[in-house]
Amino acid sequence: MVTNLAFAGFTHLALHSLSTLAGVASFPLFTWLTYVFERMGVIRVTTAW
Known part of the structure; x- marks a missing residue:
């Protein structure tokens, strides 16, 4: 259980x-x-470059 949580945390990071x-x-x-x-x-962009 702890290893699964650690792996999930590492994967997320x-x-x-x-x-x-x-x-x-x-x-x-x-x-x-x-x-x-x-x-x-x-395309038309209404931004001042």
């Missing part, structure tokens, strides 16, 4: 840190893609 890292890494890429698409006229 690992997934959380991975998702946080992925979010931090993908944010600049997402911003850049949004900017490029907006420049190309594919």
